[in-house]
Amino acid sequence: MNSTTANSSCDVVVIGAGVIGVSTALALQNRGLSVCIVDRKGVAAEASQGNAGAFAFTDIEPLATPGILRKAPKWLLDPLGPLSVPPSYALPILPWMLRFWRASWRDRYVQSVRAQAALMALSRVALERQISDVSGEALIQREGQLQLYEGEAQFRASRAGWALRKEHGVSFEAVSGKAALAEIQPGLNERFTHGVFTPEWINTINPKSWVQHLASSFCDRGGRIKIAQVVGAHAQPDAVTLDTDAGTIVARKLVVAAGAWSHQVARFFGDRLPLETERGYNTTLPEGAFELRTHLTFGNHGFVVTKIDGGVRVGGAVELGGLKRKPNYRRAQVLLDKAAQFLPELDTGNGQQWMGFRPSMPDSLPVIGAAPHVPNVTYAFGHGHLGLTQSAATAELVAAVVTNDRPAMDIAPFAASRF
Ligand SMILES: Cc1cc2nc3c(=O)[nH]c(=O)nc-3n(C[C@H](O)[C@H](O)[C@H](O)COP(=O)(O)OP(=O)(O)OC[C@H]3O[C@@H](n4cnc5c(N)ncnc54)[C@H](O)[C@@H]3O)c2cc1C
Known part of the structure; x- marks a missing residue:
């Protein structure tokens, strides 16, 4: 890879060599601009490195759903549960939580779903363009996703969410009975009686390899990474x-x-943005740990099981603990223990634990668009749980903004000024 020297110059500089920065750099290059990326650690060094590798086009609902704050206290009581706030971070996170609460009001929720669904529709087609642009099909798995439910009541409770997705063009198949589930994924614990299969869901074989592949294409076309x-x-x-x-x-x-870390950079341009981190954990098991046929989502337990380089990654959880606190890897262990219950044949030996910083806005929508006070600065961050999923679409939208072209969709819902 090339690297720039001190006092270098280019048409556009991108801060960040995660999946958003590298995808954006490629899209800008495709518009004929000379582009350099600057990153303190290198390509895919943070969240983009160890995520679950899913292009989760079906996930159009924000985290801030109506009634969420009635459910949250129950989860917060368990310090190793799917959602946690370390006591020392309860005060610093309060302003963000207040905005999160406001985002859960029905009017805002409806707006967020509409904006997220539109971005997902673009994400799906933009990803196919990106795969073909970088000849990346070898790094893609097209095996769908299975959401699992324990019993009729849990399945029924999920119906409103699936009806919403149907309204927004997401295709899925309901699966009833253990035999039907076993046809899609053998080896599930008997407690799972219902599921929903989403055939259009896509994964990468490894999110780090994916970003490295994008970065190689960028450098091969003359891009520089400093x-x-x-x-x-x-x-x-x-x-x-x-x-x-x-x-x-x-x-x-x-x-x-x-x-x-984008809010720290935005301050240089006079913006104070409510970006927080939802820290997530996982364990990656080597090849042979389990024969996974599709991406598994245990939504009621806040984690997923996904195929990475032929092995298995078990991960999820949300820890609202800021950027400085050390990882608490007991969280990764709790998820792995649950996965071993749900998949009795899972071999949990020789796992590699990881924690990553999801960049999250209170309304679950990213910030995409010009900085409010500085037209030659464009923001592309805050994708939360969906940065990989929305990277190709974000790149196309940002490239349009930077070149003063008309973006392919309305980006007003993603404006930094919405706060
Ligand atoms: C456990 C977990 C599972 C996830 N699973 C999925 C999934 O399956 N699908 C999905 O779509 N998303 C998933 N995500 C979310 C996804 O990983 C993120 O949304 C995405 O990686 C964010 O990409 P990014 O490029 O914005 O940020 P990052 O990948 O964090 O990159 C930001 C880069 O900026 C650099 N940087 C920051 N400040 C500076 C500075 N001042 N100077 C120089 N460089 C700087 C950093 O070094 C870093 O490399 C998951 C996240 C976690 C934690």
Whole structure:
């Protein structure tokens, strides 16, 4: 990979070499611009490295659903449950939680679902364009997803969510009975009696390899990746200057795709944005751990089981604990123990644990669009649980904004100024 030298310049500089930054850099390059990426750690070093690898096009509902705050206290009582707030972070997270609560009101919820569904529709077609652009089919698995339910009552409770998805064009098949479930995925615990299969769901064989593949295409086409920490930024009418710990970078335009740290960069341009991190955990087991035929979602337990490089990744959970606290890997262990109950033949030996920082806005919508006060700076962050899923669409939208073209969909719901 090439790397830039100090005091370098290009048409557009992108901060962040995660899946959002690299996808965006490629889309800008496809519009004929010279692009460089700056990242303090390198390609796919943070959330984009260890996620579940799912292009989860069916997930159009925000986390802030009406009534969520009635359910949350029950989850919060279990410190290792699917949702947790470490006591010392209860106060710092309060302003974000208040916005989250407001986002769960029916009027805002309906707007969020509409915006998310539109972004998902674009994400699906944009991903196919991206796969073909980078000849990436070898890194893609098209095996669908199975959501699992324990008993009729749990299945019935999920129906409203599926009806909503149907309204927004998501296709799925309800599966009833243990025999029918076993035809899709053998080896499930008997407690699972119902499921919903979503055939159009796609996974990558490994999210890190996927971003590395995108980055190789970017570099092969003349793109440059510089390893440096951005510590300051100034915008003039026709240029943006970044101060880094390895020199200065000057570009005509800037894209901020710094994941869970993007609010720190946005402050250089006068914006205080409610970006928080939902920390997530997983364990990756080697090849042979289980014969997984599709992506499994245990929604009522807050985790998924997914195929990564022929092995198995068990992960999920939401810990609202900020960027500085050390990982609590007991969370990963709790998920793995549950997975061993639900898949009795799962071999849990030789696992590799990981924690990542999901970049999350209170309404579950990303920030996509020009910085409110600085037109030559564009924001692309805050994708929460869905950054991989929405990366190709975000890249196309941002490339349109940067080149003063008309985006393929209405991006007003994603404006930074909505807060
Ligand atoms: C457990 C878990 C499972 C998940 N599963 C899925 C899934 O299946 N599907 C899905 O769609 N999403 C999933 N996600 C979410 C997804 O991983 C994220 O939304 C996505 O990776 C965010 O990408 P990003 O490029 O915005 O951020 P990141 O990948 O975090 O990249 C940001 C980059 O910016 C760099 N950076 C930050 N500040 C600076 C600075 N000042 N100077 C220089 N560089 C800087 C960082 O080094 C980093 O490399 C999951 C997340 C977790 C934690």
